[in-house]
Each structure stands twice: as C-alpha cells, then as structure tokens.
Amino acid sequence: MSTADAELPAAPKVTGPPPHVLIVRAPYYKAVVDGLETGAARILREAGATFEVLDIAGAYELAQAVRLAAAGSKKIDAYVALGCIVRGETDHYDFICAASMNGLMDVALQHALCMGVGLLTCDNIQQAEARSGQDGHNKGAEAAAAALLQVNAARRFA
Numbered sequence: 001m002s003t004a005d006a007e008l009p010a011a012p013k014v015t016g017p018p019p020h021v022l023i024v025r026a027p028y029y030k031a032v033v034d035g036l037e038t039g040a041a042r043i044l045r046e047a048g049a050t051f052e053v054l055d056i057a058g059a060y061e062l063a064q065a066v067r068l069a070a071a072g073s074k075k076i077d078a079y080v081a082l083g084c085i086v087r088g089e090t091d092h093y094d095f096i097c098a099a100s101m102n103g104l105m106d107v108a109l110q111h112a113l114c115m116g117v118g119l120l121t122c123d124n125i126q127q128a129e130a131r132s133g134q135d136g137h138n139k140g141a142e143a144a145a146a147a148l149l150q151v152n153a154a155r156r157f158a
Contacts, residue, residue, distance in 0.1 A: 063103030
C-alpha cells in the first residue's frame, strides 16, 4: 500500500492519565523533520498528551538519545523518533538506515519502551517532502499515533 492509499492518521483514545511523550528529532533535513514534528504534535495534542522535543545530531544517534532519556529519572510514557535519510552516491545510506532502524527496535525491545518511528528512508528529497507535508499523509503523525497505541498496550498489560 502506498502512502496515498493509507488511512489518514488519527489520534487514538488513550486509556488512563494523559501520557508524556518525548519527540526525538534528527533535523539534518530541517524542513522535512519540522513537517514530521508538526504532524506528530497534532496527533499528540488531539490525544491530550503532553510532550517535549529533543534535537540530536542525526539519525544514527536517535536510538542512543532514546536510551539516554529512558535511563534518566524523568517519567516518559512514549517516544517518537523522527528523522530523514536520503540516498546518496555511496553505501553510507544503507548502513545508516539499517543501523538507525535496528538501533531503535533494539532499544525499544530491550527496555520495553513505547515507541513510534517516523524515520524516512527515501531515494530523494521529493519523496521525503511528500511524507512530511500537511496533506494528512504525514509519517510523523503516524509515528505519534503508533506510540500512543503502544502506551495503551503497555497499560493493558501492566
């Protein structure tokens, strides 16, 4: 299914108290990541969640930043990782995509974290712009909705 065919992301109803979410951004492609954050923030606000934003160096550092935050004393119910990797002329793209996505999954699984991932891995900037715009098909919004659904799952089995 393509992005255009997918349902528009909507804020899920979250059981229990309003969750607090950390949005971790890798703003190498600032306009794209700003768009992703706007989509994520919309979903979080609609769900009644509180959130804060942390900017880091790049996609490779997303998992590290989530792990550092999870190890801290601040209560965070969920994480939304946002970034963009655009294919270049070397295999650096493949390495960073795999390491970043695997790192995020590893930290979420090892530490039982609720996480939504809006890390775009695109062939060109036009693809990234199409997935971070305000037309409704926004991968940041999808990531925020996924994180909130994970909060529901965690609370159900707590």
